[in-house]
Amino acid sequence: MSLQMMGKAAKEAAYQLATTSTTKKNRALIFIADELEAQQASILAANQTDLEAARAAGMSESLIDRLALTPARLSAIAADVRNVVSLPDPVGQEFDHKVLENGLSLSKRREPLGVVGVIYEARPNVTIDIAALCLKTGNASILRGGKETFATNQVLVTVIQSALSKAELPQSAVQYIEKPDRELVAELLTMDEYVDMIIPRGGASLHKMCKQNSTIPVIIGGFGISHLYVDQSADLERAPDVIINAKTDRPSACNALDTLLVHKQVAAQLFIRLIPALNAQKLKIVAANSALPYLDGVAQLREAAEGDFDTEWLGPTLGVAVVDDVHDALGHMREHNASHSDTILTNDIDAAEAFINGAGSAAVYVNASTRFTDGAQFGLGAEVAVSTQKLHARGPMGLEELTTYKWVGKADYLTRQ
Amino acid sequence: MSLQMMGKAAKEAAYQLATTSTTKKNRALIFIADELEAQQASILAANQTDLEAARAAGMSESLIDRLALTPARLSAIAADVRNVVSLPDPVGQEFDHKVLENGLSLSKRREPLGVVGVIYEARPNVTIDIAALCLKTGNASILRGGKETFATNQVLVTVIQSALSKAELPQSAVQYIEKPDRELVAELLTMDEYVDMIIPRGGASLHKMCKQNSTIPVIIGGFGISHLYVDQSADLERAPDVIINAKTDRPSACNALDTLLVHKQVAAQLFIRLIPALNAQKLKIVAANSALPYLDGVAQLREAAEGDFDTEWLGPTLGVAVVDDVHDALGHMREHNASHSDTILTNDIDAAEAFINGAGSAAVYVNASTRFTDGAQFGLGAEVAVSTQKLHARGPMGLEELTTYKWVGKADYLTRQ
Secondary structure (H helix, E strand, C coil), X not given: CCHHHHHHHHHHHHHHHHCCCHHHHHHHHHHHHHHHHHCHHHHHHHHHHHHHHHHHCCCCHHHHHHHCCCHHHHHHHHHHHHHHHHCCCCCCCEEXXXXXXXXXXXXXXXXXXXXXXXXXXXXXXXXXXXXXXXXXXXXXXXXXXXXXXXXXXXXXXXXXXXXXXXXXXXXXXXXXXXXXXXXXXXXXXXXXXXXXXXXXXXXXHHHHHHHHHCCCCECCECCCCCXXXXXXXXXXXXXXXXXXXXXXXXXXXXXXXXXXXXXXXXHHHHHHHHHHHHHHCCCEEEECCCCHHHCCCCCEEEECCCCXXXXXXXXXXXXXXXXXXXXXXXXXXXXXXXXXXXXXXXCCHXXXXXXXHHCXXXXXXXXXXXXXXXXXXXXXCCCCEXXXXXXXXXXXXXXXXXXXXXXXXXXXXXXXX | CCHHHHHHHHHHHHHHHHCXXXXXXXXXXXXXXXXXXXXXXXXXXXXXXHHHHHHHCCCCHHHHHHHCCCHHHHHHHHHHHHHHHHCCCCCCCEEEEEECCCCCEEXXXXXXXXXXXXXXXXXXXXXXXHHHHHHHCCCEEEEECCHHHHHHHHHHHHHHHHHHHHCCCCHHHEEECCCCCHHHHHHHCCCCCCCCEEEEECCHHHHHHHHHHCCCCECCECCCCCEEEECCCCCCCCHHHHHHHHHHCCCCCCCCCCEEEEECCCHHHHHHHHHHHHHHCCCEEEECCCCHHHCCCCCEEEECCCCHHHCCCCCCEEEEEEECCHHHHHHHHHHCCCCCEEEEECCCHHHXXXXXXXXXXXXXXXXXXXXXXXXXXXXXXXXXXXECCCCCCCEEECCHHHEEEEEEEEEEEECCC
């Protein structure tokens, strides 16, 4: 089927999904979860094909691990789908209701976006996650996974589509672009007649390509340097725990700490307490000139070079700089793409407010780890992406962020005067 | 100054505006309103220059009228600015507050978008409107008006900037692109490093250009065919008033009725009542084949041709078709770009719900005129645009829609476990 025809079919499916009851959408989700377990053998066999191809192509072990399914991982994916069943359906919710003087009863009603296009790589669980979240919110989805997961995704989409049929919903509610050509991605990005939102889940080059070529609104997300600023008034006994947690709880995550900024008045006292922990965690410290005088005793230390403070480390490296005050810290953050998650450790209300309002980040913390920026942690139940753009939604995007609203006005044959 | 430098200056100004108090922003707005009146002579003289150039270029009288300022119009613009002063400032509002089990106190806090780029034509009041709404919400703005209003806008921006200085705010909070080259628009659309949102206020070709070339999120709006569907259960005595109001209250508005759809069971009875009013209003009726049998006695009647039902009339023309039921009406609306404002006249709850949920429009009405889609009518105080896209905001966009939010998490040195 051509991409245009898939788009048209998705739009048709979206019309039907928009008025499908929550019960019926949940039935389809339960069927998907059940089928994932029932079809375990064929899913794992297909995954084996992908894994062999990946090994033959010399893919790194960490990427192969992201790609691999096991019975336990498949059960976890099925459990995630059942969790989506248990989440409240945002579609149809009314809010901001008011009655105008002329008698017009006005409210906003939540409804699906329509058709969501998702471009992603590697991990096959994304196929199920996104399909489930879109289905729950009454959106049709067009998925485009990476070529590394081609065999696995093909089976997964067959499982989804047979569950859709069983639930008497159109199979075109979840479609998969089978050819992994980049050209098809470019075509998808201009199908604004059919597609309402594009979610790229991948590296910076994918986001850039979407931003430059899409005529459809794109959710940009996942990037940004995470900072933690230790203010003059911070509790220096407790600060190291938060710093180490932000850095080491999961260094590969996008909310893991990249840069530590420290107020000059407390730099000496803080680093005395912090350096043993940095060494114990085998962290590599990349230091600005301002910080070097304080870092005697750091086991792995080098001077920062051009671009270091613009690097998301995604591993056991930490940038360190010493600053004059909270405003100097904010200046550093503005220069170095603070847009995801940033923390201030402070006991000073003015400094906290200046930091909250001045940081350009999607999530700002006072006396808490940057690691909390996450749909599950925020109690959203699930997330489709972490938006670092300013329009539509910001930070972790759950079910509600997969919806839009329409204004609904009701009256008694009311005319405008 | 180069456009890049303007962008950089705007971003700097935005940092300052983000933490400027409401009192200070309101003072600047009051200065703008006062200066508009104090500088009346020089503003009207500049406007005279534009008007003479427009006449020499053979511009139509209706466009010249949009361009013209008078003492009364200038006072009205100043009054609009004072009205913005009286509106509540959304910046800093917190919402969706919750405390998680681990003690993280989490909320969303409204903040400015940053830098807003606005591209518009003709009417000089837009310069003041947009500058005022952006200023109130702490956004810096980069304005690019049409060449027809060049002299007027230059004086208006001088007035704004001197008011900004008087209020001790940076002049770069409101900047104007002085060269009316299309190339500069193209450059603005890719300045995603500095600009956070683009609002095009103009025709379809401007919107298309923005959609295709912008790497910055664009607010698409203002278009869409407006429909009114008369259901079988409608009150046929009162229906004509609503139809005539939707069509004739202001035919040039984007929420004016374009297409009337009528249930076949009531078509004969409705048109008997409606035709005298259509003739009295001198409306030109463009009829689908389905409607022709009912339209004997219409003074100005022609058969619909290809594309007629995709035309926003913006004048005294009305498309008419007869349909089988509400679902047939929705089918017609989907084919013909219902995305702005649509009405059902009905006494049937099922039909009303089907229509509300099935219509793809930003605003859907039950038993009310399409003419209500408007920031002032909806009680938003003012509007920057009417969005017909699904992301960020939909329908009339007021002050709140010029903001984004950040997540704010506060705790007591909390780490993720």
